[in-house]
Amino acid sequence: MTKVLIYECLDYEAVAPLVERAFQELAPPLAGRRVFIKPNILGPCRPEEHVTTHPALVAAAVEACRRRQAAEIVVGDNPGMTSYGSTEHAARVAGIIEAADDCYRNIADAPQAVRGATARIVELPISRTILEADFVISLPKMKTHVATGLTGAVKNTFGYVIGAAKTQLHACNPAAADFARAIVDVFALRPPDLSIMDAVYAMEGQGPSGGRPRFVGRLLASRDAVALDACAGRMMGFKPGAIAHLMEAQGRGLGVADLARIETVGRAEPITGFRRPPLGLAFTNRLISWLSRIYVSQPRANRRLCIRCGACGKQCPVRAIRMDPYPKIDPAKCISCYCCHEFCRSKAMDFAPRLRWLQALRGQGRR
Numbered sequence: 468m469t470k471v472l473i474y475e476c477l478d479y480e481a482v483a484p485l486v487e488r489a490f491q492e493l494a495p496p497l498a499g500r501r502v503f504i505k506p507n508i509l510g511p512c513r514p515e516e517h518v519t520t521h522p523a524l525v526a527a528a529v530e531a532c533r534r535r536q537a538a539e540i541v542v543g544d545n546p547g548m549t550s551y552g553s554t555e556h557a558a559r560v561a562g563i564i565e566a567a568d569d570c571y572r573n574i575a576d577a578p579q580a581v582r583g584a585t586a587r588i589v590e591l592p593i594s595r596t597i598l599e600a601d602f603v604i605s606l607p608k609m610k611t612h613v614a615t616g617l618t619g620a621v622k623n624t625f626g627y628v629i630g631a632a633k634t635q636l637h638a639c640n641p642a643a644a645d646f647a648r649a650i651v652d653v654f655a656l657r658p659p660d661l662s663i664m665d666a667v668y669a670m671e672g673q674g675p676s677g678g679r680p681r682f683v684g685r686l687l688a689s690r691d692a693v694a695l696d697a698c699a700g701r702m703m704g705f706k707p708g709a710i711a712h713l714m715e716a717q718g719r720g721l722g723v724a725d726l727a728r729i730e731t732v733g734r735a736e737p738i739t740g741f742r743r744p745p746l747g748l749a750f751t752n753r754l755i756s757w758l759s760r761i762y763v764s765q766p767r768a769n770r771r772l773c774i775r776c777g778a779c780g781k782q783c784p785v786r787a788i789r790m791d792p793y794p795k796i797d798p799a800k801c802i803s804c805y806c807c808h809e810f811c812r813s814k815a816m817d818f819a820p821r822l823r824w825l826q827a828l829r830g831q832g833r834r
């Protein structure tokens with residue numbers, strides 16, 4: 468039976484011995500092996516914002532690998548921001564470069580074109596370091612996600628993809644079911660061998676960047692990234708089977724999402740009052756999927772919070788945003804991928820449910 472370990476961890480000072488315990492219980496010998504460690508470095512966010520994996524976890528994982536005499540240890544991620552120097556900048560602000568203690572590397576520097584990995588893009592640029600690693604460790608953060616319900620160990624592997632190709636994957640897969648398949652296409656390239664989730668502080672509400680930090684006081688660990696996320700989803704209050712990409716991964720034999728087939732060791736009960744993304748955003752279960760045929764939830768810049776930085780427009784995969792002088796969204800182009808929400812550092816992107824047919828009419832009226 469697939470096993471997920473859940474440790475009580477009341478603050479980040481207590482992380483290191485628990486990570487060591489997870490290695491002792493779940494990791495094979497690592498002597499002489501090349502290890503890749505993948506934290507979630509979504510963007511240039513300070514650790515106390517709880518958007519990125521806490522550096523204490525990264526430091527503990529590096530130390531555990533050194534203790535086991537790994538031949539090579541690389542820490543890295545491909546954040547969503549794609550301008551020159553932005554990868555290192557994000558890692559520095561998130562405290563990851565310092566925590567990685569000389570093991571941090573900009574993994575975007577060594578791309579490998581992988582053909583046929585996903586249906587709608589011929590070649591995906593993937594960081595070669597990951598594909599060549601003997602052992603991959605995923606260090607996700609427990610967070611909600613307005614498009615996929617939750618982001619965890621499986622979605623963390625989306626960062627294998629370098630730069631703008633990530634936005635292309637969004638643009639080519641506007642429907643929720645297609646995007647779930649695309650997430651799993653990337654995950655399948657190299658499922659992690661060990662995943663340890665930072666749930667000391669999680670993010671609830673409108674994650675992965677615009678939600679609120681929420682103290683949970685736990686670390687989750689498993690060899691099976693899908694099972695780890697399924698347990699995290701239950702703790703966050705999602706119904707079994709509600710997260711489309713986990714069901715897709717289970718369907719392809721890449722892990723276990725069925726809670727009845729997962730042995731949990733530790734407190735796995737749902738967290739009281741944990742706020743999931745609002746209805747209409749995480750359109751992952753059947754009912755919401757049906758509603759999403761009628762309603763579409765589209766972003767709208769809140770002028771009280773917007774600083775007119777233009778970052779949302781740069782991240783939009785279909786160029787649906789123009790600055791005038793605040794962001795204006797073309798409803799006919801928008802595919803509701805929520806990248807603009809994810810990368811707005813001012814939390815200025817709100818959402819408004821709109822009738823699809825009305826949006827279509829508006830779009831046609833402007834042509």
Ligand code: SF4
Pocket residue numbers: 768769772773774775776777778779780794810811812813814815816
């Ligand atoms: S990223 Fe946010 S703050 Fe910047 S222009 Fe867009 S909505 Fe405004």
Ligand code: SF4
Pocket residue numbers: 766782783784785786787788796800801802803804805806807808
């Ligand atoms: S406007 Fe925002 S939600 Fe719409 S396609 Fe662009 S990035 Fe995605």
